[in-house]
Amino acid sequence: MTEIVANLHRIRERIRACEHDARRPAGSVSLLAVSKGQPLASLRQAWELGVREFGESYVQEALDKMALLPDCIWHFVGPLQSNKTRSIAERFAWVHGVARAKIASRLHDQRPAALPPLNVCVQVNVSGEASKSGVALDEAAALCRHVATLPRLQLRGLMAIPAKLSDPQAQRLAFRSLAGEFQRLRESFPGIDTLSMGMSGDFEAAIAEGATMIRLGTAIFGPRSPRP
Ligand SMILES: *Cc1c(COP(=O)(O)O)cnc(C)c1O
Numbered sequence: 329m330t331e332i333v334a335n336l337h338r339i340r341e342r343i344r345a346c347e348h349d350a351r352r353p354a355g356s357v358s359l360l361a362v363s364k365g366q367p368l369a370s371l372r373q374a375w376e377l378g379v380r381e382f383g384e385s386y387v388q389e390a391l392d393k394m395a396l397l398p399d400c401i402w403h404f405v406g407p408l409q410s411n412k413t414r415s416i417a418e419r420f421a422w423v424h425g426v427a428r429a430k431i432a433s434r435l436h437d438q439r440p441a442a443l444p445p446l447n448v449c450v451q452v453n454v455s456g457e458a459s460k461s462g463v464a465l466d467e468a469a470a471l472c473r474h475v476a477t478l479p480r481l482q483l484r485g486l487m488a489i490p491a492k493l494s495d496p497q498a499q500r501l502a503f504r505s506l507a508g509e510f511q512r513l514r515e516s517f518p519g520i521d522t523l524s525m526g527m528s529g530d531f532e533a534a535i536a537e538g539a540t541m542i543r544l545g546t547a548i549f550g551p552r553s554p555r556p
Contacts, residue, residue, distance in 0.1 A: 332373045335548050343542070346535035357535050360403055360524075362545035364389065365552030371397055374548065383424070383543055386555065387415045394419060405543060407461060414438045417446060424487040424524050424543070425451040427461045429474045436478035445480050449487035449524050452509065454502045457491055465509050472513055472520075485522035485540070486510050492529060499530055503537035510538070 362383035384390035385406030403422040417438035453462030475483045490502035510523045526534025528547035
């Protein structure tokens with residue numbers, strides 16, 4: 329068994345166990361394989377094991393992989409720059425991390441009418457870190473309202489990358505505050521279904537607090553190669 333095969337088996341078991349411990353239905357958490365900085369051969373191995381949802385952060389790297397790996401759902405998880413929105417709007421199915429109304433509008437205007445709407449998660453900066461993008465928790469509703477007015481975008485929910493905290497309780501509180509806002513927003517936006525939170529180092533806490541999608545890179549694929 330290769331490392332990736334063993335990792336995926338273990339992670340899928342952990343997800344089931346965490347769902348069970350949190351009294352959540354089996355299958356309520358979906359796994360996004362974050363494959364930025366990983367060679368195509370690694371994505372192929374995951375594909376052989378049924379993985380079809382991949383997360384990428386660099387547009388050109390992603391376009392190269394898309395050309396060679398069929399039938400996948402591609403999620404853009406990187407920082408959004410205005411000069412990259414066109415390729416993202418044309419080629420991806422999801423964008424995690426929309427944090428500005430202007431970027432949302434650009435993605436909408438550039439989404440081809442022939443494609444289904446682009447799935448969008450609004451990024452929240454739960455830890456209030458100046459260096460991280462994302463809107464403050466109390467600004468999330470306003471940005472969601474804006475996204476919901478744009479017909480070529482489909483508002484799916486919230487996404488966050490909380491600061492790494494050594495105290496597991498504090499880590500859970502960051503996820504909990506995001507989950508609380510998600511539940512409140514569902515009253516105004518009944519269609520939203522995605523709480524994208526939890527990475528390789530903290531996905532178990534995220535599932536315990538209600539994540540519906542976890543984004544794992546190194547836990548599946550091992551270390552990434554540095555950006556070329
Ligand atoms: C790279 C990345 C991940 C995956 O990180 P790991 O720690 O390798 O699991 C998840 N989410 C986002 C937004 C990322 O950029």
